[in-house]
Amino acid sequence: MPPAASPPETVWCPRVTVACVVAKGDRFLMVEEEVSGELAYNQPAGHLDPGETLQAAAVREALEETGHNVALDAFIGVWQWMSHEHGEQVLRFAFSGTSVSQDLARPLDTGIRRALWLRRDEIRDLGPRLRSPLILDTLDAWLDGRRLPLDAVSSRLPGGRS
Template sequence: MTQTASPAENVWCPRVTVACVVARGDRYLMVEEEVFGEVAYNQPAGHLDPGETLQAATVREALEETGHTVVLEAFLGAWQWLSPEHGEQVLRFAFSGRAVAHDPARALDTGIRRALWLRRDEIAALGPRLRSPLILDTIDAWLAGRRLPLDTVASLLPGARP
């Protein structure tokens, strides 16, 4: 007797990530991290956890990766990308926010070396050391003035707030 997969097992789901553009003057909050034994650079970014809103995930990832408490100000957009790292499609939701507090003694996520503030030209000069091409895309969207209301991304999760 052969078993057939249940409908739930046949559902394809992209990897959902969040990211945050945090500007201070002409500098942007970045993360230096180790990925597969190499140094890479990224914005505060990470994966959406079960039951978490996109906005809450963005604030959490910023704190865990940089020690900065971030208040979100706008939604920048959603990007689809085929990640060579994971060999699958990524759906990335990007927000902008401002850092309102910093805890320099906070332990950062595993693999994170440090948080740093870089100008756009310094970020672009990192070239292949950037974790994804979406980093510059989201900064450029922010520089172009894209600012969508936070409630553009709504959640129907119980107790969710934008």
Template sequence: MADFSVITSNAVWRPHVTVACVVAVGDRFLMVEEDVNGRLAYNQPAGHLDDKESLVTAAVRETLEETGWTVAPEYLIGVHQWRSTEHGEGVVRISFAARAVSHDPGRTLDEGIRRALWLTRDEIVALGDRLRSPLVLMTIDALLAGQRYPLALLHSLLDEDRYP
């Protein structure tokens, strides 16, 4: 029988858990232009899941913080695992299709975010290696191909009101 007593919490590998929203209005997608390690990169509104936060809440929060847009997630597009070329660590990204609800043009955006913009798929493809990850185009194409899963697949037992 294996001796698990030698395993400590520091020895357990933990990927970065991130969320992203694909927000489409007509043929345009909401994107962010951001400074990443001294280079200009383009991404969907995305970021890390915070402790005691549901995946859906994190996606809404990150979109608002990075773009000034309040969104309503409608579908799960997918869960993607990859190794970041920026920091070399594993990432698990949960991507949502979300509907734009309202915009606060005066909102201060997260540090490093230059601006939010709406681009067509062709304009996004033309960005080439300036896309922050291959997941940007992959999730747009999945949405355009009709890949949509109900949010009911996700379950959270967190009482977010209890943890400010």
């Protein structure tokens, strides 16, 4: 009788997310969304899909959540934190870009109420309604002038979407 197969090893992976800082004058593109029955505010942000580059994910999430077609211009940085919402570690890759157009007829992702433009002080004043403490960290890094070249984040995905 052959030995019993051992159970597959569990592999731990952090949750990978992307976010966009999109500025227009002194205002930033934000998303008002319903999370667990309450309104929360976030930058256009979401999860990396299989086979997708980080840059493509950031552009896709901005479009799906705001209807804005965003052209990325810089990589801001990566943040690591423990999400209480998901109970797991998150790696958040943040990019900056500009809105090149908006599709007002495009339906927004489920749970998204609207896209809006807010000043940094208005975002700060949302306090506990901010979905993540990384929103202000990312904005402040951008306001401090942090701009890394987009190729600071590269991918080698066979057949990956760009």
